[in-house]
Amino acid sequence: MILTVVAGVITDSSGRVLITQRRADVPFAGCWEFPGGKLNPQEAPLAGLARELTEELGITLTAAQPLITVHHDNPLTQRRLWLSVYRVTAYHGQPNGCEGQPLRWCDPQTLDPAEFPPLDRPVIRALQxxxxxxxxxxxxxxxxxxxxxxxxxxxxxxxxxxxxxxxxxxxxxxxxxxxxxxxxxxxxxxxxxxxxxxxxxxxxxxxxxxxxxxxxxxxxxxxxxxxxxxxxxxxxxxxxxxxxxxxxxxxxxxxxxxxxxxxxxxxxxxxxxxxxxxxxxxxxxxxxxxxxxxxxxxxxxxxxxxxxxxxxxxxxxxxxxxxxxxx
Ligand SMILES: Nc1nc2c([nH]c(=O)n2[C@H]2C[C@H](O)[C@@H](COP(=O)(O)OP(=O)(O)OP(=O)(O)O)O2)c(=O)[nH]1
Structure with missing residues (x-):
């Protein structure tokens, strides 16, 4: 089975990127991540990213460019997860933790892969x-x-x-x-x-x-x-x-x-x-x-x-x- 996840890297005017913390009751609990989530069936990647960013942060996505796509095969579940990460280049609104999730703005060079799910390691490198x-x-x-x-x-x-x-x-x-x-x-x-x-x-x-x-x-x-x-x-x-x-x-x-x-x-x-x-x-x-x-x-x-x-x-x-x- 294939699971496709999209995530967005939002940058502020000083080059810091926005990361959010995962809830305690989900896989990779407490890890930091780039906001996003699973695509719905038949949903186009950018439409899914726009939906997730509105649900999670209350912002309206207007433009994004691909940054990197990475994948992981889980032999136990026989599931392949594709994570496509985009640079958000334009949006309206002010990001808020709409689901109560903590937010942090960080200099990309200070991001620590140990705080993220393992699949984010190359994503962090791509940002650095x-x-x-x-x-x-x-x-x-x-x-x-x-x-x-x-x-x-x-x-x-x-x-x-x-x-x-x-x-x-x-x-x-x-x-x-x-x-x-x-x-x-x-x-x-x-x-x-x-x-x-x-x-x-x-x-x-x-x-x-x-x-x-x-x-x-x-x-x-x-x-x-x-x-x-x-x-x-x-x-x-x-x-x-x-x-x-x-x-x-x-x-x-x-x-x-x-x-x-x-x-x-x-x-x-x-x-x-x-x-x-x-x-x-x-x-x-x-x-x-x-x-x-x-x-x-x-x-x-x-x-x-x-x-x-x-x-x-x-x-x-x-x-x-x-x-x-x-x-
Ligand atoms: N959003 C996001 N997900 C990531 C990142 N890195 C990473 O491995 N993932 C994985 C963790 C999860 O297995 C999957 C995202 O699934 P999720 O359950 O959080 O997505 P969702 O927001 O659609 O959640 P839900 O509505 O189904 O509760 O992708 C990342 O940087 N951002």
Whole structure:
């Protein structure tokens, strides 16, 4: 049996999101959740969301966009629950706990998955992650120029940076990472290191503040559970099996590639947007589109269910810089 639940993320003018507490006499009693509920038979998702938000909060929904859809199979009840979460982008009225439920407005970065039903974990991650993810190109020797260009990219609003420098030794990487980490902190951007799993597990870069890990699909396949060390764990995926494994080890997000033909991997067979959306639909974690994409593909990627796009070339220098360089 399939049960479909819709929920809405309502945001106030300072970016805080509204969460509500579940009653004591229902499953997941006392947990916090995003307001919403079960769809009625034949009910369209947005109509169901509008009904639930009126019943629970006394507001009138006028616009919403998909954020993420996640699912859970319960082997005991043989029930699959689909939870589709929308960002509420416009509504009328003032939210109230119409059913006596407590309400809280929270900074998304402070949401604690332990206070929510387990299915909300990827939903919370989706709220905490930006929609653009920069992968740095291979550094070519001039570290100062590399860091300057990174700063320009951060100034365009990049909030998630993957430092990828395959040609550097661990020692060289650590030196560069110190500077990159300082720069990312200055712009409040999240930073992940793309290094072999063994180096990351050895704690080679532990002295460098506040970084997460990014693992290749090959390294992901070595994991049997989420490593305890990084606060943020990103993984590269190319297949449905990779995505399943990423969700099993509770990675925070995946980069799924290549969506389109790309110069960096000319021999790889592109997924195309249709297959990309099919894979994202059951991924159970936030997924970025990677491979031959840039900012101009962001809206399309999100329409395909993605968190956003990840790119090297497409985000390292933005279009205006390209034009300035060309001119
Ligand atoms: N609304 C909501 N439900 C969630 C979230 N996360 C999550 O696992 N769920 C699950 C819990 C429940 O199994 C199911 C929602 O069912 P529910 O019984 O609360 O829905 P409802 O409001 O239609 O309740 P009712 O009228 O039938 O009493 O979805 C979430 O963030 N929001």
């Amino acid at each position: 992650l930006p929609n653009l993810s920069l992968i740095t190109p291979e550094p070519t020797g001039d570290v100062a120029a590399f860091v300057r260009q990174l700063e320009r990219a951060l100034q365009t609003g990049i909030q998630l940076v993957q430092l990828r420098a395959k040609s550097l030794t661990d020692g060289e990487f650590a030196q560069l990472a110190q500077q990159v980490s300082g720069m990312c902190q200055q712009y409040s951007a999240q930073l992940v290191f793309n290094r072999p799993l063994a180096s990351l597990q050895r704690g080679t870069f532990n002295a460098i503040a506040h970084h997460g890990w990014h693992l290749t699909a090959a390294d992901l396949s070595q994991l049997t559970q989420r490593p305890t060390a990084p606060a943020l764990l990103g993984v590269s995926c190319h297949t449905a099996a990779d995505l399943r494994h990423a969700a099993q080890v509770e990675a925070d997000y995946a980069l799924l590639s290549p969506v389109q033909p790309t110069r960096s991997h000319p021999d790889a067979q592109p997924l195309g947007w249709e297959q990309f959306s099919q894979l994202v639909a059951t991924a159970n974690l936030p997924v970025y589109a990677l491979g031959g994409v840039g900012r101009e593909h962001l809206i399309h990627a999100q329409q395909c269910g993605a968190q956003g796009i990840a790119a090297i070339r497409g985000l390292w220098r933005d279009q205006s810089q390209h034009q300035a360089t060309a001119a």
